[in-house]
Amino acid sequence: MANPRVSSAARARRPARYHHGDLRRALIDTALSMVTEEGAWNFTLREVARRAGVSHMAPYNHFEDKSALLAEVAALGFQSLRQALEAATRGHPRSARQALANISAAYVRFGVQRPAHYRLMFGAELAEKARYPNLQAASDATFAVLTSVLERGQASGQVGRGSVRDQALAAWSLVHGLTTLLIDQRVGFLGISTAEAERHARQAGTALFDGLRGKTD
Amino acid sequence: MANPRVSSAARARRPARYHHGDLRRALIDTALSMVTEEGAWNFTLREVARRAGVSHMAPYNHFEDKSALLAEVAALGFQSLRQALEAATRGHPRSARQALANISAAYVRFGVQRPAHYRLMFGAELAEKARYPNLQAASDATFAVLTSVLERGQASGQVGRGSVRDQALAAWSLVHGLTTLLIDQRVGFLGISTAEAERHARQAGTALFDGLRGKTD
DNA sequence: GCCGATATGTTTCCACTGTCTATATACTCT
DNA sequence: AGAGTATATAGACAGTGGAAACATATCGGC
Numbered sequence: 001m002a003n004p005r006v007s008s009a010a011r012a013r014r015p016a017r018y019h020h021g022d023l024r025r026a027l028i029d030t031a032l033s034m035v036t037e038e039g040a041w042n043f044t045l046r047e048v049a050r051r052a053g054v055s056h057m058a059p060y061n062h063f064e065d066k067s068a069l070l071a072e073v074a075a076l077g078f079q080s081l082r083q084a085l086e087a088a089t090r091g092h093p094r095s096a097r098q099a100l101a102n103i104s105a106a107y108v109r110f111g112v113q114r115p116a117h118y119r120l121m122f123g124a125e126l127a128e129k130a131r132y133p134n135l136q137a138a139s140d141a142t143f144a145v146l147t148s149v150l151e152r153g154q155a156s157g158q159v160g161r162g163s164v165r166d167q168a169l170a171a172w173s174l175v176h177g178l179t180t181l182l183i184d185q186r187v188g189f190l191g192i193s194t195a196e197a198e199r200h201a202r203q204a205g206t207a208l209f210d211g212l213r214g215k216t217d
Numbered sequence: 218m219a220n221p222r223v224s225s226a227a228r229a230r231r232p233a234r235y236h237h238g239d240l241r242r243a244l245i246d247t248a249l250s251m252v253t254e255e256g257a258w259n260f261t262l263r264e265v266a267r268r269a270g271v272s273h274m275a276p277y278n279h280f281e282d283k284s285a286l287l288a289e290v291a292a293l294g295f296q297s298l299r300q301a302l303e304a305a306t307r308g309h310p311r312s313a314r315q316a317l318a319n320i321s322a323a324y325v326r327f328g329v330q331r332p333a334h335y336r337l338m339f340g341a342e343l344a345e346k347a348r349y350p351n352l353q354a355a356s357d358a359t360f361a362v363l364t365s366v367l368e369r370g371q372a373s374g375q376v377g378r379g380s381v382r383d384q385a386l387a388a389w390s391l392v393h394g395l396t397t398l399l400i401d402q403r404v405g406f407l408g409i410s411t412a413e414a415e416r417h418a419r420q421a422g423t424a425l426f427d428g429l430r431g432k433t434d
Numbered sequence: 435g436c437c438g439a440t441a442t443g444t445t446t447c448c449a450c451t452g453t454c455t456a457t458a459t460a461c462t463c464t
Numbered sequence: 465a466g467a468g469t470a471t472a473t474a475g476a477c478a479g480t481g482g483a484a485a486c487a488t489a490t491c492g493g494c
Contacts (some may be wrong), residue, residue, distance in 0.1 A: 177394025209427030
């Protein structure tokens, strides 16, 4: 509008951009906002396009379909979650038990604070993740945080031997399941507070840790 | 077709039925078939009506919308899951540790064998379960199986004191999280066998049990 | 600087969906 | 038998996903 050549130092890394500048990123941001605002992702792709100010077919230049767009939103969520977990581990570098409790609390806090986003990250429509390498990579990187904590714990003798991958799977199952159950209110904990959710997480995470320390069966 | 008065001993409890006989039940069955066959529930309500051989508006006489229909399908799943868990407990009435391991294995087996149905049961579109009392009741009854096992374990001194509800929540979190992760292949276990899934479940369930037996924090 | 190739965005069009309204049919009860 | 209600149908509507044809901006080579 103002200047027909707004391009120069527009938006992302690439200097001058095409028509929109960086529609791909704009669509992801818009979709993320809509997910968190509306608490669901049952909006239409046309609606996303409208809010981004482009025609209803423009998104198809960047995403095969709505699921592909949502996969990017979910991938952002995994990155954010990974950072939260990494920050939680830094608190207690000595005690693996404390580290696991902290990770559990941080994990559940993340989910409880952004339920819709968390649900999307593990939602069914993105289950065939083979289609979404970005999502898979972000998910794997998050899982790796847990694995590395357990590896260090084993190295220092605080965690029982056994397969680290199995142990990490158990730990992730615990916090993921807890988060899901709390979010979806499948148990009778309607309106549970974040603090209480974290308490559950610490308690359960510690119990599992103690179990792993003992016999590995 | 054959006889205009086929009604007599038609289908469900009620003797003679209306036009269709028991369209409500037929629609639930059809939807269940479609979920398991197609591995998803992104079909349209019109499609369900077509397969049931009725007009596209007939379902609205029995369900407010598609979600309400899916909620019934999910409720059936919870009933089936509850039966599977109850059968698993009957194997080892003496050892709570064994019972929990059996329950864990049965739970994960259920999910791995019917992934789409399981996903639906915990899917986001049915999260506001307050709308679906049947679903909530079925879900609660399933949770109760776990609770009762832990209660008996506490009574016989095999399980640490603490809040039974908290312990049950932890146990359910573990198996639910494991099932979800396996189903959605969020971890690198592509094409995991049912037997291996059960092994993971037993192992993790036992570890948690041992942790609960120790300190309750 | 100019030009074709390509990437990006728009407009138009179609089948289909969810849902509203009006109408028809079957069952219940008295 | 007839009134009232529950069940099913038919038609219409706006909105959707997506294909096709078209328009425009940017890039790479010259």
